[in-house]
Amino acid sequence: MIISEHVLRxxxxxxxxxxxxxxxxxxxxPSARDFLRSQAIQVQYEGETVLKAEPEKTPTAAGRMxxxxxxxxxSRASAGEASHPKPEHMTHLRGKQLILKxxxxxxxxxxxxxxxCDLVETQTLLVKAGETKxxxxxxxxxxxxxxxxxxEVRELPIEFGTLFGWTADEIRDMSHHPDKYFGIPHTPxxxxxxxxxxxxxxxxxxxxxxxxxxxxxxxxxxxxxSRPDIILLLNRLSSLFYxxxxxxxxxxxxxxxxxxxxxxxxxxxSQNHLELLFGAGYSLKKRKELxxxxxxxxxxxVTLAGPKGNIENVRVLGPVRPETQVEVSxxxxxxxxxxxxxxxxxxIAGTSGVELIGLAGTVRLDHGAIVAARHIHLHSDQAKxxxxxxxxxxxxxxxxxxxxxxxxxxxxxxxEFKGELHLDTDEANxxxxxxxxxxxxxxx
Numbered sequence: 100m101i102i103s104e105h106v107l108r109x110x111x112x113x114x115x116x117x118x119x120x121x122x123x124x125x126x127x128x129p130s131a132r133d134f135l136r137s138q139a140i141q142v143q144y145e146g147e148t149v150l151k152a153e154p155e156k157t158p159t160a161a162g163r164m165x166x167x168x169x170x171x172x173x174s175r176a177s178a179g180e181a182s183h184p185k186p187e188h189m190t191h192l193r194g195k196q197l198i199l200k201x202x203x204x205x206x207x208x209x210x211x212x213x214x215x216c217d218l219v220e221t222q223t224l225l226v227k228a229g230e231t232k233x234x235x236x237x238x239x240x241x242x243x244x245x246x247x248x249x250x251e252v253r254e255l256p257i258e259f260g261t262l263f264g265w266t267a268d269e270i271r272d273m274s275h276h277p278d279k280y281f282g283i284p285h286t287p288x289x290x291x292x293x294x295x296x297x298x299x300x301x302x303x304x305x306x307x308x309x310x311x312x313x314x315x316x317x318x319x320x321x322x323x324x325s326r327p328d329i330i331l332l333l334n335r336l337s338s339l340f341y342x343x344x345x346x347x348x349x350x351x352x353x354x355x356x357x358x359x360x361x362x363x364x365x366x367x368x369s370q371n372h373l374e375l376l377f378g379a380g381y382s383l384k385k386r387k388e389l390x391x392x393x394x395x396x397x398x399x400x401v402t403l404a405g406p407k408g409n410i411e412n413v414r415v416l417g418p419v420r421p422e423t424q425v426e427v428s429x430x431x432x433x434x435x436x437x438x439x440x441x442x443x444x445x446x447i448a449g450t451s452g453v454e455l456i457g458l459a460g461t462v463r464l465d466h467g468a469i470v471a472a473r474h475i476h477l478h479s480d481q482a483k484x485x486x487x488x489x490x491x492x493x494x495x496x497x498x499x500x501x502x503x504x505x506x507x508x509x510x511x512x513x514x515e516f517k518g519e520l521h522l523d524t525d526e527a528n529x530x531x532x533x534x535x536x537x538x539x540x541x542x543x
Contacts, residue, residue, distance in 0.1 A: 104130040111140065112320045118143055129210050129455075130187070130196040193252065198502035203316035208248065210309045215244050221298045221420050222537055229494040229504045229541050232296065239263065239334065247332060257328050258336065265342075267335045273345075274338035281349035288344075296344045303340035309333055355485050359497065360390055361520045361527040362471060365414045366401065366425040366455070373419055376401060376457025383417040391476055391516050394420070403427070404454040407436025412483065425468040428525045431469065442469040443509055471523060474509040475540075476516040485540070494542040495520060503530035504541075 102121055111119060113528040117136075120143045121127070126340045127135075127142070135142060164419040185197065190205060198205070218241055225234035239262060250257035259267045273280045288300050310333035318325040324330060374381050377399060384398040399415040403425065410431060424447055452465040475495070477487060487493070489512035497503045505526070520538045522530075530536075 104128060104134050105198075105203055107131045107134055109320060110140070116143060120145060128196070128198050130192055130198055133196070133459075136517060140286070148261045172261075193254070197260065203312070204251070207309070207312040207316040208251070208333060210312045211244060211248055214302070214305045217302060218244070219322060221302060221512050224298070225295070228295075229496060229506065231296075236263065240339070243332070243336070246494045247329060251326065251329060258334060259328075259332055262339055263343075264536060265339075268333065269336050271339045273342045277342075277345040277349075281345045282340075283349050292344075292348055296347050299340050299344035299347065303337055303344070306333060306340065307337045308515045311338060338449070356537050357475065357518050357520050357540070359493075359527070359532055359536050359538055360521045361532060362426065362521050362523050363414070364403075364410065364427045364431055364524075365385045365396075365416050366403075367416055367420045367423065369421060369423045372455070372462050373415075374425045375460050375462050376455060378459040381459075383415065383419065385417065389416070390517055390519055392517060399457075402456040403431075403435060404456055405435025405437050406433050409456075417532060422447065422463070422468050423455075423464060424463070425455075426471045426523075427468060428523045429470055429527055435468075437468055439470045440441055440468070441472055443472050443474065444469075472507075472509060473505055473523075473526060474511055475509060475522050476519050476521065478493050478516050478518060479512055480508070481518050482512040487540075493540050495538045496541045497530040497536060497538045499531045499533070499536045501531040505538075 116511075117139065120139045122145055130539065136139075176468070185191075188200060189197050190202075192199050192202065206499070218237060222234040222237050222241075224230070225237075243262065247257060249255070262270065265273070271372045278284050288296065310330065313329055313333055314324075318324045319331060338419060368376070368383075373383065385395045386398045387396050395417050397415045397417045400412045401415065403410045403413050413425075422445075424444065426444075427435070429439045433452070435453060437453060440450040442450060447469060449465045450466045452463070455462040455464065455469045475493070477485075480537055482488065487510050491510040492507050493510055494504065494506045495508050497505065503526075505522070508520070523530065
Protein backbone atom coordinates (compact mmCIF):
# COMPACT_ATOMS: atom_id res chain seq x y z
CA MET A 100 0.00 0.00 0.00
CA ILE A 101 1.27 3.46 -0.87
CA ILE A 102 0.66 6.14 1.75
CA SER A 103 0.49 9.49 -0.05
CA GLU A 104 0.25 12.90 1.56
CA HIS A 105 -3.33 13.27 0.35
CA VAL A 106 -4.43 9.96 1.91
CA LEU A 107 -2.50 10.71 5.08
CA ARG A 108 -4.04 14.14 5.52
CA UNK A 109 -7.55 12.84 4.84
CA UNK A 110 -7.28 10.16 7.54
CA UNK A 111 -5.39 12.23 10.09
CA UNK A 112 -7.87 15.13 9.99
CA UNK A 113 -10.59 12.77 11.22
CA UNK A 114 -8.84 12.04 14.55
CA UNK A 115 -5.88 14.48 14.85
CA UNK A 116 -4.07 11.63 16.63
CA UNK A 117 -0.35 11.78 17.47
CA UNK A 118 0.03 8.20 16.23
CA UNK A 119 -0.96 6.62 12.95
CA UNK A 120 -0.99 2.89 12.21
CA UNK A 121 -0.35 1.63 8.70
CA UNK A 122 -0.23 -1.86 7.12
CA UNK A 123 3.02 -3.82 6.93
CA UNK A 124 4.95 -3.24 3.69
CA UNK A 125 3.38 0.19 3.04
CA UNK A 126 5.27 2.84 1.09
CA UNK A 127 5.31 6.30 2.65
CA UNK A 128 5.99 8.90 -0.03
CA PRO A 129 8.48 11.72 0.71
CA SER A 130 5.74 14.37 0.79
CA ALA A 131 3.77 12.23 3.25
CA ARG A 132 6.91 11.84 5.39
CA ASP A 133 7.33 15.63 5.42
CA PHE A 134 3.76 15.98 6.65
CA LEU A 135 4.39 13.45 9.46
CA ARG A 136 7.42 15.41 10.59
CA SER A 137 5.63 18.75 10.48
CA GLN A 138 2.83 17.41 12.70
CA ALA A 139 5.12 15.32 14.94
CA ILE A 140 3.08 12.21 14.12
CA GLN A 141 4.49 8.82 15.10
CA VAL A 142 4.16 5.91 12.69
CA GLN A 143 3.31 2.37 13.80
CA TYR A 144 3.23 -0.61 11.45
CA GLU A 145 0.59 -3.18 12.27
CA GLY A 146 2.04 -5.67 14.74
CA GLU A 147 5.14 -3.58 15.55
CA THR A 148 6.11 -0.85 17.99
CA VAL A 149 5.73 2.86 17.32
CA LEU A 150 8.32 4.42 15.02
CA LYS A 151 9.12 8.12 15.29
CA ALA A 152 9.21 10.21 12.12
CA GLU A 153 12.84 11.24 12.63
CA PRO A 154 14.60 13.49 10.07
CA GLU A 155 17.54 11.15 9.71
CA LYS A 156 15.43 8.22 8.57
CA THR A 157 13.93 7.58 5.15
CA PRO A 158 11.34 4.87 4.28
CA THR A 159 11.98 2.34 1.57
CA ALA A 160 9.49 0.72 -0.79
CA ALA A 161 9.16 -2.17 1.70
CA GLY A 162 8.48 0.17 4.62
CA ARG A 163 11.84 -0.50 6.39
CA MET A 164 13.85 2.36 7.93
CA UNK A 165 17.23 3.25 6.48
CA UNK A 166 20.17 5.07 7.96
CA UNK A 167 20.86 8.69 6.99
CA UNK A 168 23.42 7.70 4.34
CA UNK A 169 21.08 5.04 3.00
CA UNK A 170 18.23 7.57 2.92
CA UNK A 171 20.27 10.02 0.92
CA UNK A 172 21.12 7.29 -1.54
CA UNK A 173 17.43 6.43 -1.86
CA SER A 174 16.60 10.10 -2.52
CA ARG A 175 19.25 10.26 -5.20
CA ALA A 176 17.85 7.12 -6.74
CA SER A 177 14.35 8.65 -6.89
CA ALA A 178 15.82 11.68 -8.65
CA GLY A 179 17.51 9.52 -11.26
CA GLU A 180 21.00 9.77 -9.71
CA ALA A 181 21.30 6.02 -9.12
CA SER A 182 20.63 2.90 -11.05
CA HIS A 183 17.15 2.33 -9.62
CA PRO A 184 14.60 4.29 -11.67
CA LYS A 185 11.54 6.07 -10.29
CA PRO A 186 8.42 3.89 -10.41
CA GLU A 187 6.39 4.69 -13.50
CA HIS A 188 3.20 5.04 -11.47
CA MET A 189 4.75 7.82 -9.40
CA THR A 190 6.10 11.28 -10.11
CA HIS A 191 7.76 14.19 -8.36
CA LEU A 192 5.56 16.91 -6.95
CA ARG A 193 8.32 19.32 -6.02
CA GLY A 194 11.99 18.48 -5.96
CA LYS A 195 12.32 14.96 -4.58
CA GLN A 196 8.77 14.65 -3.27
CA LEU A 197 7.63 11.39 -4.82
CA ILE A 198 3.85 10.95 -5.11
CA LEU A 199 1.31 8.92 -7.02
CA LYS A 200 0.34 10.27 -10.42
CA UNK A 201 -3.26 10.25 -9.21
CA UNK A 202 -2.41 12.89 -6.61
CA UNK A 203 -4.98 15.74 -6.72
CA UNK A 204 -2.33 18.37 -7.43
CA UNK A 205 -1.02 16.41 -10.43
CA UNK A 206 -4.58 16.01 -11.69
CA UNK A 207 -5.12 19.76 -11.30
CA UNK A 208 -1.94 20.56 -13.22
CA UNK A 209 -3.11 18.33 -16.05
CA UNK A 210 -6.44 20.14 -16.22
CA UNK A 211 -4.68 23.50 -16.32
CA UNK A 212 -2.52 22.23 -19.21
CA UNK A 213 -5.67 21.11 -21.04
CA UNK A 214 -7.18 24.56 -20.61
CA UNK A 215 -4.02 26.11 -22.08
CA CYS A 216 -4.33 23.87 -25.14
CA ASP A 217 -7.98 24.84 -25.64
CA LEU A 218 -7.10 28.51 -25.30
CA VAL A 219 -4.32 28.36 -27.91
CA GLU A 220 -6.59 26.46 -30.29
CA THR A 221 -9.21 29.18 -29.89
CA GLN A 222 -6.63 31.89 -30.58
CA THR A 223 -5.56 30.07 -33.74
CA LEU A 224 -9.13 29.92 -35.00
CA LEU A 225 -9.65 33.60 -34.20
CA VAL A 226 -6.61 34.56 -36.27
CA LYS A 227 -7.89 32.50 -39.21
CA ALA A 228 -11.22 34.33 -38.93
CA GLY A 229 -9.55 37.75 -38.96
CA GLU A 230 -10.10 38.34 -35.23
CA THR A 231 -6.39 38.96 -34.65
CA LYS A 232 -6.94 41.73 -32.12
CA UNK A 233 -9.12 39.56 -29.91
CA UNK A 234 -6.70 36.64 -30.26
CA UNK A 235 -3.88 38.90 -29.04
CA UNK A 236 -5.98 40.07 -26.09
CA UNK A 237 -6.50 36.48 -24.97
CA UNK A 238 -2.72 36.14 -24.70
CA UNK A 239 -3.09 37.93 -21.36
CA UNK A 240 -5.14 34.97 -20.10
CA UNK A 241 -2.58 32.49 -21.48
CA UNK A 242 0.21 34.31 -19.65
CA UNK A 243 -1.76 34.36 -16.41
CA UNK A 244 -2.36 30.60 -16.66
CA UNK A 245 1.40 30.07 -17.06
CA UNK A 246 2.09 32.28 -14.04
CA UNK A 247 -0.47 30.26 -12.10
CA UNK A 248 1.34 27.01 -12.80
CA UNK A 249 4.71 28.48 -11.82
CA UNK A 250 3.30 29.92 -8.59
CA GLU A 251 1.89 26.55 -7.55
CA VAL A 252 4.98 24.52 -8.44
CA ARG A 253 7.32 26.93 -6.65
CA GLU A 254 4.88 27.46 -3.76
CA LEU A 255 4.77 31.20 -4.39
CA PRO A 256 1.77 33.49 -3.83
CA ILE A 257 0.04 34.92 -6.89
CA GLU A 258 -1.85 38.20 -6.91
CA PHE A 259 -4.89 38.75 -9.08
CA GLY A 260 -4.06 42.31 -10.16
CA THR A 261 -6.22 42.98 -13.22
CA LEU A 262 -7.35 41.10 -16.32
CA PHE A 263 -8.35 43.03 -19.42
CA GLY A 264 -8.01 46.11 -17.21
CA TRP A 265 -10.64 44.87 -14.73
CA THR A 266 -10.14 44.02 -11.06
CA ALA A 267 -11.46 40.81 -9.51
CA ASP A 268 -14.42 42.66 -7.98
CA GLU A 269 -15.27 44.39 -11.26
CA ILE A 270 -15.25 41.12 -13.17
CA ARG A 271 -17.49 39.51 -10.57
CA ASP A 272 -19.99 42.38 -10.71
CA MET A 273 -20.10 42.38 -14.52
CA SER A 274 -20.66 38.62 -14.62
CA HIS A 275 -23.55 38.94 -12.18
CA HIS A 276 -25.19 41.90 -13.93
CA PRO A 277 -24.72 41.64 -17.73
CA ASP A 278 -27.95 43.59 -18.22
CA LYS A 279 -26.40 46.54 -16.39
CA TYR A 280 -23.11 46.51 -18.30
CA PHE A 281 -24.03 45.10 -21.70
CA GLY A 282 -27.77 45.48 -21.98
CA ILE A 283 -28.43 41.74 -22.22
CA PRO A 284 -29.96 39.37 -19.63
CA HIS A 285 -28.69 35.98 -18.45
CA THR A 286 -29.84 33.72 -21.29
CA PRO A 287 -28.87 30.25 -22.56
CA UNK A 288 -26.35 30.02 -25.36
CA UNK A 289 -27.63 29.59 -28.92
CA UNK A 290 -26.04 28.57 -32.21
CA UNK A 291 -27.24 31.92 -33.51
CA UNK A 292 -24.70 33.60 -31.22
CA UNK A 293 -21.93 32.28 -33.49
CA UNK A 294 -18.86 30.12 -32.98
CA UNK A 295 -16.83 32.75 -31.09
CA UNK A 296 -19.44 32.97 -28.34
CA UNK A 297 -19.58 29.16 -28.29
CA UNK A 298 -15.80 28.99 -27.93
CA UNK A 299 -15.78 31.51 -25.09
CA UNK A 300 -18.42 29.48 -23.28
CA UNK A 301 -16.38 26.32 -23.81
CA UNK A 302 -13.32 28.00 -22.27
CA UNK A 303 -15.49 29.20 -19.40
CA UNK A 304 -16.68 25.64 -18.77
CA UNK A 305 -13.13 24.29 -18.93
CA UNK A 306 -11.70 26.79 -16.45
CA UNK A 307 -14.56 26.00 -14.08
CA UNK A 308 -13.46 22.37 -14.26
CA UNK A 309 -9.90 23.46 -13.48
CA UNK A 310 -11.27 25.35 -10.46
CA UNK A 311 -13.06 22.20 -9.28
CA UNK A 312 -9.82 20.21 -9.46
CA UNK A 313 -8.03 23.00 -7.58
CA UNK A 314 -10.55 22.77 -4.75
CA UNK A 315 -9.93 19.02 -4.53
CA UNK A 316 -6.17 19.61 -4.44
CA UNK A 317 -5.91 22.51 -2.02
CA UNK A 318 -8.96 22.25 0.28
CA UNK A 319 -8.89 19.98 3.35
CA UNK A 320 -11.80 18.04 4.82
CA UNK A 321 -12.26 20.67 7.53
CA UNK A 322 -12.79 23.35 4.87
CA UNK A 323 -9.40 25.01 5.20
CA UNK A 324 -7.71 25.99 1.92
CA SER A 325 -3.95 26.14 1.43
CA ARG A 326 -4.15 28.14 -1.85
CA PRO A 327 -7.08 30.60 -1.72
CA ASP A 328 -5.17 32.83 -4.15
CA ILE A 329 -5.28 30.12 -6.83
CA ILE A 330 -8.97 29.44 -6.22
CA LEU A 331 -9.81 33.14 -6.52
CA LEU A 332 -7.90 33.56 -9.77
CA LEU A 333 -9.54 30.52 -11.37
CA ASN A 334 -12.99 31.64 -10.27
CA ARG A 335 -12.52 35.08 -11.78
CA LEU A 336 -11.14 33.61 -14.99
CA SER A 337 -14.41 31.73 -15.34
CA SER A 338 -16.30 34.96 -14.74
CA LEU A 339 -14.06 36.77 -17.23
CA PHE A 340 -15.00 34.42 -20.07
CA TYR A 341 -18.67 34.92 -19.26
CA UNK A 342 -18.14 38.69 -19.35
CA UNK A 343 -16.36 38.43 -22.71
CA UNK A 344 -19.12 36.32 -24.27
CA UNK A 345 -21.78 38.71 -22.95
CA UNK A 346 -19.80 41.59 -24.42
CA UNK A 347 -19.56 39.78 -27.76
CA UNK A 348 -23.29 39.02 -27.81
CA UNK A 349 -24.03 42.66 -27.04
CA UNK A 350 -21.79 43.84 -29.88
CA UNK A 351 -23.49 41.47 -32.29
CA UNK A 352 -26.74 43.30 -31.68
CA UNK A 353 -25.16 46.29 -33.33
CA UNK A 354 -23.16 44.54 -36.03
CA UNK A 355 -21.56 46.69 -38.66
CA UNK A 356 -23.46 45.03 -41.49
CA UNK A 357 -23.32 46.23 -45.08
CA UNK A 358 -24.83 45.11 -48.39
CA UNK A 359 -22.45 44.05 -51.16
CA UNK A 360 -22.23 45.61 -54.58
CA UNK A 361 -20.61 43.58 -57.36
CA UNK A 362 -18.61 45.84 -59.62
CA UNK A 363 -18.53 44.41 -63.15
CA UNK A 364 -15.97 45.70 -65.65
CA UNK A 365 -16.68 49.35 -66.58
CA UNK A 366 -14.99 52.63 -67.35
CA UNK A 367 -15.21 56.30 -66.49
CA UNK A 368 -14.49 58.74 -69.33
CA SER A 369 -13.17 62.24 -69.45
CA GLN A 370 -15.20 64.66 -71.60
CA ASN A 371 -12.41 64.80 -74.17
CA HIS A 372 -12.26 61.02 -74.57
CA LEU A 373 -16.06 60.77 -74.60
CA GLU A 374 -16.20 63.08 -77.63
CA LEU A 375 -13.37 61.22 -79.40
CA LEU A 376 -15.26 57.97 -78.98
CA PHE A 377 -18.82 59.18 -79.68
CA GLY A 378 -18.55 62.51 -81.45
CA ALA A 379 -18.02 66.19 -80.77
CA GLY A 380 -20.24 67.70 -78.06
CA TYR A 381 -21.52 64.27 -77.05
CA SER A 382 -23.26 63.77 -73.65
CA LEU A 383 -23.82 60.50 -71.83
CA LYS A 384 -27.34 59.10 -71.86
CA LYS A 385 -28.49 57.79 -68.47
CA ARG A 386 -29.62 54.18 -68.48
CA LYS A 387 -30.20 53.60 -64.73
CA GLU A 388 -29.23 55.00 -61.37
CA LEU A 389 -26.56 53.17 -59.38
CA UNK A 390 -26.60 52.49 -55.66
CA UNK A 391 -24.28 55.42 -54.98
CA UNK A 392 -26.19 58.73 -55.25
CA UNK A 393 -25.35 60.74 -58.38
CA UNK A 394 -23.73 57.78 -60.13
CA UNK A 395 -25.40 56.11 -63.12
CA UNK A 396 -24.87 53.47 -65.78
CA UNK A 397 -24.95 55.05 -69.25
CA UNK A 398 -26.40 53.66 -72.42
CA UNK A 399 -22.99 53.86 -74.06
CA UNK A 400 -20.56 50.93 -74.20
CA VAL A 401 -17.09 50.52 -75.71
CA THR A 402 -14.78 47.70 -76.73
CA LEU A 403 -11.52 47.17 -74.85
CA ALA A 404 -8.67 46.00 -77.05
CA GLY A 405 -5.44 44.56 -75.63
CA PRO A 406 -2.38 42.72 -77.00
CA LYS A 407 -4.05 39.31 -76.63
CA GLY A 408 -7.77 39.94 -77.02
CA ASN A 409 -10.81 42.19 -76.92
CA ILE A 410 -13.74 42.62 -74.52
CA GLU A 411 -16.89 44.06 -76.03
CA ASN A 412 -19.84 45.97 -74.55
CA VAL A 413 -18.03 47.42 -71.56
CA ARG A 414 -20.40 49.82 -69.82
CA VAL A 415 -19.57 53.51 -69.38
CA LEU A 416 -20.51 54.99 -65.99
CA GLY A 417 -21.38 58.61 -65.50
CA PRO A 418 -20.94 61.41 -64.91
CA VAL A 419 -17.71 62.21 -66.75
CA ARG A 420 -14.51 62.54 -64.74
CA PRO A 421 -11.33 64.61 -65.10
CA GLU A 422 -9.39 61.47 -66.19
CA THR A 423 -10.40 58.28 -67.94
CA GLN A 424 -10.21 55.14 -65.79
CA VAL A 425 -10.88 51.55 -66.89
CA GLU A 426 -11.80 49.07 -64.14
CA VAL A 427 -11.46 45.36 -64.93
CA SER A 428 -10.90 42.12 -63.04
CA UNK A 429 -7.67 40.10 -62.93
CA UNK A 430 -9.32 37.56 -65.22
CA UNK A 431 -10.09 40.35 -67.71
CA UNK A 432 -6.43 41.44 -67.62
CA UNK A 433 -5.32 37.94 -68.57
CA UNK A 434 -7.78 37.94 -71.46
CA UNK A 435 -6.63 41.34 -72.69
CA UNK A 436 -2.96 40.55 -72.18
CA UNK A 437 -2.22 43.49 -69.86
CA UNK A 438 -0.54 43.59 -66.46
CA UNK A 439 -3.03 43.55 -63.54
CA UNK A 440 -2.47 46.66 -61.45
CA UNK A 441 -4.31 46.66 -58.12
CA UNK A 442 -5.08 50.29 -57.25
CA UNK A 443 -7.48 52.43 -55.29
CA UNK A 444 -9.80 54.36 -57.57
CA UNK A 445 -8.11 57.46 -58.99
CA UNK A 446 -4.58 56.11 -58.47
CA ILE A 447 -3.81 55.39 -62.13
CA ALA A 448 -0.25 56.69 -62.57
CA GLY A 449 2.07 54.00 -63.94
CA THR A 450 -0.74 51.55 -64.71
CA SER A 451 -1.34 49.54 -67.89
CA GLY A 452 -2.81 51.06 -71.03
CA VAL A 453 -5.55 49.73 -73.29
CA GLU A 454 -7.29 50.77 -76.51
CA LEU A 455 -10.90 52.03 -76.37
CA ILE A 456 -13.07 51.55 -79.45
CA GLY A 457 -16.28 53.61 -79.71
CA LEU A 458 -18.90 54.34 -82.32
CA ALA A 459 -17.11 57.41 -83.68
CA GLY A 460 -13.44 56.68 -83.02
CA THR A 461 -10.75 55.14 -80.86
CA VAL A 462 -8.60 56.24 -77.95
CA ARG A 463 -5.25 54.67 -77.14
CA LEU A 464 -4.59 54.93 -73.38
CA ASP A 465 -0.98 54.66 -72.26
CA HIS A 466 -2.22 54.21 -68.66
CA GLY A 467 -5.51 54.06 -66.75
CA ALA A 468 -6.48 50.35 -66.67
CA ILE A 469 -6.69 49.09 -63.08
CA VAL A 470 -8.01 46.27 -60.96
CA ALA A 471 -9.97 48.31 -58.44
CA ALA A 472 -9.07 47.49 -54.84
CA ARG A 473 -12.00 46.33 -52.73
CA HIS A 474 -13.51 49.23 -50.82
CA ILE A 475 -16.43 50.39 -48.71
CA HIS A 476 -18.61 53.43 -49.29
CA LEU A 477 -19.99 54.93 -46.07
CA HIS A 478 -22.19 57.91 -45.39
CA SER A 479 -20.52 60.28 -42.94
CA ASP A 480 -23.25 59.71 -40.30
CA GLN A 481 -22.80 55.95 -40.52
CA ALA A 482 -19.03 56.29 -40.29
CA LYS A 483 -19.38 58.43 -37.17
CA UNK A 484 -21.71 55.90 -35.53
CA UNK A 485 -19.27 53.06 -36.23
CA UNK A 486 -16.22 55.15 -35.31
CA UNK A 487 -14.71 54.80 -38.78
CA UNK A 488 -12.90 57.44 -40.81
CA UNK A 489 -12.12 58.10 -44.45
CA UNK A 490 -9.00 56.27 -45.67
CA UNK A 491 -9.13 53.66 -42.90
CA UNK A 492 -8.45 49.99 -43.67
CA UNK A 493 -10.69 47.29 -42.20
CA UNK A 494 -11.37 43.55 -42.42
CA UNK A 495 -14.78 42.29 -43.52
CA UNK A 496 -16.35 38.85 -43.49
CA UNK A 497 -18.74 37.91 -46.29
CA UNK A 498 -21.67 35.92 -44.88
CA UNK A 499 -22.43 33.47 -47.66
CA UNK A 500 -22.53 29.74 -48.33
CA UNK A 501 -18.82 30.10 -48.91
CA UNK A 502 -17.78 32.61 -46.23
CA UNK A 503 -14.73 34.66 -47.08
CA UNK A 504 -12.57 37.11 -45.21
CA UNK A 505 -11.39 40.21 -47.06
CA UNK A 506 -8.61 42.22 -45.45
CA UNK A 507 -7.16 45.66 -46.10
CA UNK A 508 -10.50 47.04 -47.31
CA UNK A 509 -10.42 50.80 -47.90
CA UNK A 510 -13.13 52.90 -46.22
CA UNK A 511 -14.34 55.90 -48.22
CA UNK A 512 -16.56 58.35 -46.36
CA UNK A 513 -18.77 61.10 -47.79
CA UNK A 514 -22.16 62.63 -47.06
CA GLU A 515 -23.01 61.64 -50.65
CA PHE A 516 -22.32 57.93 -50.14
CA LYS A 517 -24.55 55.02 -49.23
CA GLY A 518 -23.13 52.18 -47.10
CA GLU A 519 -21.93 49.34 -49.34
CA LEU A 520 -18.97 47.01 -49.88
CA HIS A 521 -17.72 46.91 -53.48
CA LEU A 522 -16.09 43.74 -54.81
CA ASP A 523 -15.13 42.90 -58.37
CA THR A 524 -16.55 39.84 -60.12
CA ASP A 525 -13.57 37.61 -59.32
CA GLU A 526 -13.86 38.31 -55.59
CA ALA A 527 -17.64 38.01 -55.55
CA ASN A 528 -17.61 34.72 -57.45
CA UNK A 529 -14.98 33.27 -55.12
CA UNK A 530 -17.25 33.95 -52.12
CA UNK A 531 -20.49 32.90 -53.90
CA UNK A 532 -21.98 36.35 -53.36
CA UNK A 533 -25.67 36.64 -54.23
CA UNK A 534 -27.87 39.75 -54.50
CA UNK A 535 -28.95 39.48 -50.85
CA UNK A 536 -25.52 38.56 -49.42
CA UNK A 537 -24.21 40.82 -46.66
CA UNK A 538 -20.86 41.41 -45.03
CA UNK A 539 -19.79 42.33 -41.53
CA UNK A 540 -16.90 44.58 -40.56
CA UNK A 541 -15.12 42.32 -38.08
CA UNK A 542 -11.90 44.22 -37.40
CA UNK A 543 -10.87 47.82 -37.47
